[in-house]
Amino acid sequence: KQEVTQIPAALSVPEGENLVLNCSFTDSAIYNLQWFRQDPGKGLTSLLLIQSSQREQTSGRLNASLDKSSGRSTLYIAASQPGDSATYLCAGLSYSGAGSYQLTFGKGTKLSVIP
């Protein structure tokens, strides 16, 4: 059964810093890995999706990487801004048998960017 871990649970950085959020997973037979952003009391917004055949994806100041062999993914945020403050979740999609897939979430990293 897939398990997804995000460390640290919380991170505080000054505005302008580059930062890396970490995500690890136990089942290397992962189909894809998705990074989400969640603002307090709100739903999840998809940031980046990396298919198992890819090693990274980029969108603006965000870059996500995937290393299946080590069971790790990272989300790099360049030149952080206060508006980046949110909880970031990673989720791995795995095959769960009988033609079914399951998305397993980490518990998230709460990011605070201090002006």
Place this chain on the structure above:
Amino acid sequence: EAQVTQNPRYLITVTGKKLTVTCSQNMNHEYMSWYRQDPGLGLRQIYYSMNVEVTDKGDVPEGYKVSRKEKRNFPLILESPSPNQTSLYFCASQAAAGVSEQYFGPGTRLTVT
């Protein structure tokens, strides 16, 4: 605008009173699912549906029912809600399982007293 909608957004109810949370998507997605989010436990999948009339249990299905009679709708039914079902619920949809990103609804905050 492509979106997943949920109703109601907030609900306070009493133990044992049946309720339904609706979910609808306008993207013609095949795959839909329900999650609950609890502090310290993260997001856990309740039920999912690969397509019309095809549903299956996720990690925490006890106390919930779903149906998928048409592609766009995937309601979550609590036949006899209990206080331990107080949670934040999210519906999500995906074009097809395994190949595309998931889109989430805005969430339904349920309190069962």
